[in-house]
Amino acid sequence: MAARGNTGPKPNGSAQGKICQFKLVLLGESAVGKSSLVLRFVKGQFHEYQESTIGAAFMTQTVCLDDTTVKFEIWDTAGQERYHSLAPMYYRGAQAAIVVYDISNQDTFGRAKGWVKELQRQASPTIVIALAGNKSDLASKRMVEYDEAQTYAEEHGLLFMETSAKTAMNVNDIFLAIAKKLPKSGGPGPGGDAGSSATGRRITEADNQPSSGASCCK
């Protein structure tokens, strides 16, 4: 994605606590619940019949971590195969990714592994990747064992949680875990699309985008 118009940290203002902005992308097979996770995280909503995403949807949400405010710029991508070639546009320059699969569908776990591989090869080397086994409320239809996924995540250095957008289980937690793991120091250069820098952009209140409408600090 191209750079935003107003960028770069302002020289003062960091005394009241830092504000960091991170680009996060969700990837995974279609119908695993990527949009539902984002919707639960950003708006606290869940729709039983969430329609398939067209292209990609962009939302922002802010979380507070100790004295740091972390603003996520979230790209929720469509899982259909025809959009696959567009994915690099979204994970390029992303500091974090959530790769989602559906615990009741083994194929989607295989596809998630494919995304992890692609991210580790093509995305920023310092990208924080979280693996989300979504639809954990469907335990009776489970096809992917918790241990199997956890072992895989450990081997590949991923954060891992089973989530349920429906019950809200672990949804905020996985975003918070990512926020904790992201580096909050170091000054990214001005002029900044996060670009190749894997560090979040520090901004001040004055620099805040008017766009998000997201409520701060849930």
Next chain:
Amino acid sequence: MDGSATFVELDRSVGPGCSEVSILDPNESSFYDFVSDEEVTERKQEEPCEDSEDSSDNPEDVDAVSEDERVVRSLRERDKLVFILSEAGKPIYCRHGSEEKLVSLFGLMQALVFCVQDDDDQIKSITAGAYRIAFLNKGPLIFVAVSRRGETPGQLALHLGYAQSLIVSVLTAAQLKKIFEQRRNYDLRKLLGGADRLMDNLLDGLEQDPAYLLGAVSCLALNPSVRDSISDAIVRHCAKLKNLVFAILLADSQLVTLVRMKKYMLHPADLHLLINLVASSESFKLSESWTPICLPRFDANGFLHAHVSYLADDCQACLLLLTVDKDQFFVLSEAKQGIVQRLRRYKCLEAINRAMKNGGYTMQDVNIPEIRHFLYKARPTAQYTAPLFSAPYDDSYEKDRLLALYHRMHQRMLLPGSQRHLKLVYVVGKYECLLCWVTAFFELYAAIEPLVEKEAVIPRVEKLLNWIKSEESRLFILTSTTF
């Protein structure tokens, strides 16, 4: 397709690219055949009466019926079906059913297309009893419509053409061609995932919405000064953006304004695809979206990138900014914020909300009691206006019947392939009379009380035209705005 067919006519073109030879169904001579009393009762009795003639319907035989046959039978309950398959016969889509279970039916359709093609010819339509089956073989795909709703082959061809455009809008013609050149047997459903709801919505719209029939769009009724302010806000924030081709504001599937790059026009058929995209995607309301979309009339081989967002939580009009630059999301996002702020400052959001809440006008507002309903298309701008459907067309059956009448009249008046291009037609029917009038500037289709004297009709219609003229600046976009 229908085993009980007694009368089958093949309607072929007389060589590649030739205009269609219209072989009319003998029943079609009356406009009112399909709304005859018998048909009404048949509909009310629902379908069993039709199938009961079928001997295999006896309970003890049910198990003997193959799965295929059972699925085909469930399809027969529908008035209209649309199928899409690849030239290799692979199922791609079926309206009202699972294409998966219809493999042999798709094989039959493929065979019909190719056996006619072997004679250097093209199959256009088949008439089988009450059913009309239309074919469109375009590129690597075959489109088939089966209907007993009384459409003409020309109308069904129009519908299939839209279905084809929708697939191109998702994939581009170039990509479609390439896929099948590489693998003739490719299962296209893999690439169309999630597009089903766009297709379902489009096919429903083709039956319900006169916009498709007229090749026109309807505009949200607004005072011209408000519309100008809206266009102006868009121009102010977008004029300097390179590569932005179209900016379109929609409200309830109606056009609020359209701003375009000077050298490009937006074809109504492309606009219909965009309107369909927005109308079938509730999720656009939740966030800003960024999606590639191909507009087949603009460029069938390339994608535009669309920034799609609703103006605000308190104003449900949808703004589409279409660019050729795939990296412009944030630039467009910022432009959108600017547009919304300006619209808010100039109280345009309220004006849009008020117009949306009004929801249009009724024939009572027009105040010509003899006229029950009409469609009016301004031909130079491809915009149309129509009142809301009020009594007696406020129930869905009557509304469908009127729309079908408009469809047929339109076909007779205008569509290529019909033998006559008429200027004025007046049809006296059992339930209403229809007046259709086509000039270089407008098309008018009006449903008139059946008891009105013929001589009284023209003055009423002139009164209607005067009313439209007086409301013109609200109902239509009269000036075209460019960046």
